[in-house]
Amino acid sequence: MTTADAVRRRLGLGRLLPLGGAADGAWVTEQAADAVLRRAAAQVPGAVLGRLRLALADPESAAAPTVPPPPSGLPPGPLRIEAEFAASAREPLPASAWALRAALFTAAVDLLGLELAEVDLRVTELLDTVPKTAAPTPPTEVRPATPTTPTATAASRAPGVAHLTATLGTAVHLAPDHVRVEVATASGHRPLDVVRAVREAVRATLTDDRPVTVLISAAL
Incomplete structure (x- = not known):
């Protein structure tokens, strides 16, 4: 992917909106x-x-x-x-x-x-006319990312996760002071509940107490 493609994809996500409260460490793309x-x-x-x-x-x-936000969150x-x-x-x-x-x-x-x-x-x-009930908007198309580490595999298997995504770089970003995970949620699962399940699954794979940030890039 070229730099221009990456910028266009990032801009297409819109704002990164806070999900839940300050302690939830969760964001969802606009x-x-x-x-x-x-x-x-x-x-x-x-x-x-x-x-x-x-x-x-x-x-x-x-x-x-209280948890490091994703870039521009x-x-x-x-x-x-x-x-x-x-x-x-x-x-x-x-x-x-x-x-x-x-x-x-x-x-x-x-x-x-x-x-x-x-x-x-x-x-x-x-x-002038009564509009018909519109067809439901198709789910946001975000390419799945294949888990390649134990932490990514654990995140992908958390309840309510449809698949990992990598719109901001990698699906699981391991920083010195935090871990950022990016996922798409499955239909019928409330994103904030999925975030908590992902955080619990990821923490079980870590050997330290780094906080876990979760970004929802698609809700299917």
Whole structure:
């Protein structure tokens, strides 16, 4: 892979969002979170989700992570979803907005484990016809990485791990002061729960007490 290819792939991940609290040592790519949120939004009748972004609700009050973050990872803190959507003119607009907001909030908190402060919606278009329920967004495509060390093998076998990934370099990065593991979560498994299982599996292979950082690059 060329340097240009690596940069394009890294930019495609979007922000690295904090998952859980300061002590969880977990992050999820905005790309992975986006796919989960869009699958939830696709089930809301009368609304078509457009642009969607996730960011810290209040960057100045974000906490310092107790585990070294991945490169450019946002500090732990409540997040805000900003989204645009097209709505059917035949449906009450407040009802469509409420249903979409509820779907996004529930998916962010219950399916992903994000700490969410608010969902900010903006209507960009009124549609003359009632849109059909959209097909679910396909899972984020991230190439699997083959485990080549005992630590990587242990991480790949943790409950809820679909496979290892290596979007930031290697699937398991062994630094002097921490270990970073990158995984894709399997369908039906809450990413934050998977993170905890991965951390436990990895720690069992280490001969020291280095903290373990986990990055979720895809939620299948």
